[in-house]
Amino acid sequence: MMTVTEDSCGYHDTLAGCCSCEIDRVRYGVEKTESCRTNFIAELAGWGMSPSEIVSNINFFMSVAFAEDGAVKIVEGVSKPGDRVTLRAEMPVIAVLSNCPQEHNPAAGFAPTPIEVIVSG
Numbered sequence: 001m002m003t004v005t006e007d008s009c010g011y012h013d014t015l016a017g018c019c020s021c022e023i024d025r026v027r028y029g030v031e032k033t034e035s036c037r038t039n040f041i042a043e044l045a046g047w048g049m050s051p052s053e054i055v056s057n058i059n060f061f062m063s064v065a066f067a068e069d070g071a072v073k074i075v076e077g078v079s080k081p082g083d084r085v086t087l088r089a090e091m092p093v094i095a096v097l098s099n100c101p102q103e104h105n106p107a108a109g110f111a112p113t114p115i116e117v118i119v120s121g
Contacts, residue, residue: 001093006086009079013059015072019102027074028104036098043096059100060085062107076106 017023020037024030041051061079064072089095099115100108 001091002087002089002095004085005088006084009061009083009085011061011063011078012085013062013064013074014056016059016062016064016074018054018057018059018098019100019105024102024104030104033104034101036100036102039098039101040096044094047094059107074105074107077108 018036018040019033020035021032024033024035036057037051037054040054040057044050044053061077061083063075063077065075066072087095097115097117099112101112102108103110103112
């Protein structure tokens with residue numbers, strides 16, 4: 001659906017999924033936090049889509065480590081200011097982005113920062 005044409009970081013995750021109230025309770029013991037899943041649900045509702053239509057996501061700039069037993073652990077990110085990923089849509093797509101609001105995980109250094117998105121035709 002999309003081709004990566006530029007990637008200045010090289011570390012991205014496709015296994016840990018998006019944060020949600022449920023996973024935040026399991027991972028961090030916190031209740032009802034803002035999450036990527038709630039952001040996705042809100043945006044897709046505007047397109048007439050339900051939560052069951054959320055597909056697997058990619059976590060750009062998020063690093064994960066694997067323990068010897070195969071467990072996945074979210075670790076501090078390796079990206080730096082100015083890193084970028086450029087994608088080219090190969091067909092019409094609905095791309096929903098969530099700048100993860102998670103303050104309890106090390107991927108964003110426990111302090112999420114703004115992102116810039118440029119869409120060109």
